[in-house]
Amino acid sequence: MSGLQRRRILASSLLLAVLVCAALPSVSQASRKIRGPGYSTILPDHWRVQKSRNQSWYELRGYAPKTTVKLMTLAVSVISEKALAKRARVKALPSSPERLLQIVATAPQGAAQVQTRIPPRGTSLDGEPGASMVSEYILNAQADVIQTNLVARHHGRVYSIEMEVDTLLQDGGTAYLQQLVRHWHWH
Numbered sequence: 001m002s003g004l005q006r007r008r009i010l011a012s013s014l015l016l017a018v019l020v021c022a023a024l025p026s027v028s029q030a031s032r033k034i035r036g037p038g039y040s041t042i043l044p045d046h047w048r049v050q051k052s053r054n055q056s057w058y059e060l061r062g063y064a065p066k067t068t069v070k071l072m073t074l075a076v077s078v079i080s081e082k083a084l085a086k087r088a089r090v091k092a093l094p095s096s097p098e099r100l101l102q103i104v105a106t107a108p109q110g111a112a113q114v115q116t117r118i119p120p121r122g123t124s125l126d127g128e129p130g131a132s133m134v135s136e137y138i139l140n141a142q143a144d145v146i147q148t149n150l151v152a153r154h155h156g157r158v159y160s161i162e163m164e165v166d167t168l169l170q171d172g173g174t175a176y177l178q179q180l181v182r183h184w185h186w187h
Contacts, residue, residue, distance in 0.1 A: 031043060031044050031045055031179070031183075032044075032045040034049060034060060034062075034076075035187075036051075036058060036060050036076055036078060037058055037078050037157070038078065038154060038155060038157055038159075038186060038187055039076070039078075039154075039159065039184060039185065039186055039187060040184075040185050040187060041076070041180050041181075041183045041184045041185070042179065042180065042183045043062040043074065043176075043180065044062075044064075044176065046065055047062045047063060047064055047065070047074075048062070048063045048065070049061070049062050049063075050062075050063070055087075056079050056080065056083035056084070056086075056087065057077050057078070057079050058077065058078045058079070059075055059076070059077045059078075060075070060076045060077075061073060061074070061075040061076075062074045062075070064176075071139070071143055071145060071164060071165060071166040071169075072163075072164070072165045072166065072169055072172070072173050072176070073162075073163070073164045073165075074161070074162070074163050074176060074177065074180060075160075075161070075162045075163075075164075076159065076160070076161050076180075077159070077160040077161075077162070078157050078158070078159055078160075079157065079158050079160075080156060080157055080158075081093055081153065081156050081157065081158055082156075084103070084104070084158050088103050093158070096131075097120075097122060097123075097129050097130050097131035097151060097152065097153070098120035098121065098122065098131040099120075100131065100151055100153070100158065101120045101131040101132070101133055101149060101150075101151045102120060104149070104151050104158065104160045105133060105135070105147075105149035105151070105160070105162075107135060107137050107147065108139065108164075110139055110140040111137040111138070111139055111145070112137060112138045112139075112141065113137055113138050114135055114136075114137040115135065115136050115137070116133065116134070116135050117134040117135060117136050117146070118132075118133055118134040119133060120132070120133040121133070123150065124152070125150065125152035125154075125159065125161075125181065125184055126184045126185055126186055128152045128153060128154050128186070129152065129153075130150055130151055130152030130153075131150070131151055131152075132148065132149060132150040132151075133148070133149050134146060134147070134148050134149075135147045135149075136167070143166055144166065144167040144168075145164055145165065145166060145167065146163075146164075146165050146166075146167055146170050146173065147162065147163065147164050148162070148163040148173075148174070148177055149161070149162050149163075150162075150181065154186050155186075161177070161180065161181070163176070163177040
């Protein structure tokens with residue numbers, strides 16, 4: 001596949017995501033503000049939200065209602081740069097957001113046939129440089145899953161946003177992720 005064909009496919013995917021975001025009424029429904037260390041954003045108000053702390057990570061995970069979807073979760077994880085460097089066993093984290101993303105983004109336990117759909121590429125999160133990538137895998141030999149990861153740094157912390165969604169619900173998941181990113185604010 002040539003570079004031009006890849007860019008056309010990527011452009012078509014992004015255009016489709018924008019159209020879906022504008023067309024889905026469920027995304028524009030009422031939402032609730034969520035806050036974590038150093039940020040705030042929104043999630044749909046009918047989603048269940050769970051906060052946890054796992055070793056050095058602070059995580060806020062939103063779950064779509066099980067009655068309406070098979071698998072759709074959004075997670076925001078925060079860790080200090082120092083703690084992440086220690087966990088990654090490196091003296092210093094890479095300055096490139098794309099390389100940082102490769103340290104942070106991992107497929108969950110039970111994932112098989114992991115493939116990168118869109119390799120790491122530059123983006124931003126409320127003005128801070130970041131990177132995003134999209135992977136696909138089979139989870140627990142049952143569900144085809146699309147996982148989108150976005151990573152950015154802000155004031156000595158690394159922020160990781162992860163969307164996991166059943167491939168049949170990819171358009172809706174992309175719209176929810178775009179809503180979360182569009183309403184992201186640093187504190």
